[in-house]
Amino acid sequence: MNKRRQRTAAALMSVTLAAGLIAGCSKGEAPPAVQPSDSGGAPKEVNYPEKLTYWAGMGNAGSVLKSFNEMGAYKEMEKITGTKVEFQHPPSGQEADQFNLMLASGKLPDIIEYNWASVAKGPDNAIKEKRIIRLNELIEEHAPNLTKILNEHPEWKKLITTDEGNIYVFPFIRGHEELLTFHGPVIRKDWLDKVNLPVPKTIDDWEKALTAFRDQDPNGNGQKDEIPFLLTMGDINVGHAFIGAWGITTEFYQDNGTVKYGPIQPEYKEFLTLMNRWYKEGLIDKDYATTDSKLKDAKMTGDQLGSIVTYNGSGIGRYTSLMKDSKPDFTLIGTTYPVLKEGDKALGQMDFPFRGDGGAISATAKNPEELVKWMDFRYGEQGHMLFNFGVEGESYVMENGYPKYTDLIMNNPDKLPITQAMAKYFVASWSGPIIQDVRYQEQYLSLDVQKEAIKNWMDADHSKLLPPITRTADESSRYSSIMNDINTYKTEMIDKFIMGAEPLDRFDDFVNTLKGMGIEEAIKIQQAALERFNQR
Structure with missing residues (x-):
């Protein structure tokens, strides 16, 4: 701060502190910020x-x-x-x-x-x-x-x-709980209306909706070109949609304080079995593994895509804006996280205030x-x-x-x-x-469907999510060495299981390979970090 500004700060702020800092100052009128006086007198200057x-x-x-x-x-x-x-x-x-x-x-x-x-x-x-x-x-x-x-x-x-x-x-x-949830399952409500189905809640409901999207020409062009569901494992990793119906994730999670790794759980095979069947039956985009963001945009704006897992702003808000002129009845809605049995709550997306x-x-x-x-x-x-x-x-x-x-x-x-x-x-x-500030989001998510999506996505189980734990330097080196290889192998094998290139009766071999690559050591490292976090 220059000398002149320092000399004038205290006098100016003694008059304007309360009004200026609370109401916010107009452009060109904002005075220098100050710290309160230790003795309760005139405010101190800030250098x-x-x-x-x-x-x-x-x-x-x-x-x-x-x-x-x-x-x-x-x-x-x-x-x-x-x-x-x-x-x-x-x-x-x-x-x-x-x-x-x-x-x-x-x-x-x-x-x-x-x-x-x-x-x-x-x-x-x-x-x-x-x-x-x-x-x-x-x-x-x-x-x-x-x-x-x-x-x-x-x-x-x-x-x-x-x-x-x-x-x-x-x-x-x-700074607010409503800022922590921003990602989840999304479906074309206008397509649901055309095939006369309610918003899906369970995995079975979703299968009925996706089958109807495949068979009943909801885009009305007389061609069987609809893509019922574009699955990306990246999006499922973020929000745990669909996999969360089994109460696990595709990564690490905790169960009553015990760290577990989703892909080695028996429930993971059930998830892969469902995804494999949906893929075979044409309910999942056959090109999902090679579809980047531009191709996804083209499929959505081309009126081909029925459902995705995405963000509230860059997904629901952006696609609604892009389609409002060419297809005014286009309606994307965020659903609750799919469950196996109605009345249950799936594991869903929630961020922590600090990451x-x-x-x-x-x-x-x-x-x-x-x-x-x-x-x-x-x-x-x-x-x-x-x-x-x-x-x-x-x-x-x-x-x-x-x-x-x-x-x-x-x-x-x-x-x-x-x-x-x-x-x-x-x-x-x-x-x-x-x-x-939550008031930023209240306006950024200006559509009613976006506000409803937040409510639906927040209606989930967040108890198993790992907080932002930290590993020691030695742990970090070992953990990275293990997980770099595991993540590459896991991604490759999951795609093979879903697409049928690898038979699901080899799932146990997949789990044993992960164990041979050190996943149990990585779990122990995560467990130690979680226990330290809980003791902070």
């Missing part, structure tokens, strides 16, 4: 860094901005803090490779935004190897906004603290105290509004105390999709060191 370097993937902004320097929130933050930021952005799709190259080079920027829980050997080791620094004491001393939030939400503090007691990032936290994403401070940074103060700005009222809603008067306006997005976001004059219009102003639609 932000003059400049810093910041590495981050661009997320949803990659298609509309060249740099975060062009984003509305960051431009306003620079006006408020006086800090000049040099952003470093890896090419889209190359984030992991570029991150590893950066660490290997030893030339680290001041702040690195990444999923640090996914880093080889884990965040505790990154601190020991002096890649990044432990933040606990710095946050307590210099980050009053985040400190207040963590004190009010000890469950969040537990998630962002490692087994060794380290806080390693300024976290991205989903390891956030901004870490590198061990080579020369001014960590100032960097902590700069990062903490995002967790105060001004920063929260900027990074969830953008610039007041441009991307949102306050109506009866509610931040309402303007037509610049909701009906963009350049025809940008909502997600891209948002990305020009703020980061709430993907990630970043912020508390994500």
Whole structure:
């Protein structure tokens, strides 16, 4: 912060603190942020860094901005803090490779935004190897906004603290339970109406619906070109749809505190048997294994596809928007997770508030105290509004105390999709060191069918999901060595089982091979990590 700004901050803020930070300041009028006085008197000035370097993937902004320097929130933050930021952005799709190259080079920027829980050997080791620094004491001393939030939400503090007691990032936290569920089974309601069937609830209901889609020409073109269900194991991995009917997942899960691995359970064979039969009977897209996102889009917008497992925004919302002119009766709905018996609850998708994403401070940074103060700005009222809603008067306006997005976001004059219009102003639609605000989603998911989808997808069993556990450095090395080979083999074999290239009576051989590859050791590693997590 420059000298003149420092001299005027206290006088200006003594008048405007309450109104300015609570109501949100208009463009060009936002005063410098301050910390409360320890003695309860005039607020203290905040010394932000003059400049810093910041590495981050661009997320949803990659298609509309060249740099975060062009984003509305960051431009306003620079006006408020006086800090000049040099952003470093890896090419889209190359984030992991570029991150590893950066660490290997030893030339680290001041702040690195990444999923640090996914880093080889884990965040505790990154601190020991002096890649990044432990933040606990710095946050307590210099980050009053985040400190207040963590004190009010000890469950969040537990998630962002490692087994060794380290806080390693300024976290991205989903701040409401409705932000945790965003993925699930989706079906064409207009097709159901045409074949005179109700919304399916059980696996048997789904089979009847998919069979009718195959046989009764719901797209009305006189050709048998309907694809009843496009299965992708990636989508099923995210949300556990269909496999969750058996109370297991395709990965690790817990059962009353005991870690298990889905693909070696007897129920997994039952799931594969169903998928294999549906594939043989033409209920599953015969080309599912080679269908990428563009082909999936073409099949949906070509009025061929009856059901998928997908996201609420980029799935239901996007396809509804794409089809509204060419096929006005097109209706996608999110169903409850399929169960074996009506009245049961399947295992479904739910994220945890924190998954390891956030901004870490590198061990080579020369001014960590100032960097902590700069990062903490995002967790105060001004920063929260900027990074969830953008610039007041441009991307949102306050109506009866509610931040309402303007037509610049909701009906963009350049025809940008909502997600891209948002990305020009703020980061709430993907990630970043912020508390994500549920009011962002209330408007982003603007369709009634999207709101209903959340309710249906939340109506599931989440008790078996593993929290974001962390492994020690030694465990991480061994675990990665085991699972890299297992994941390759598992994916190959699952496709073979579903397509019939491998007979299902060889499922026991598949399980024995996984055991020979070390899956039981990997389970023990996960079990130890879960027990440490539970003891935090």
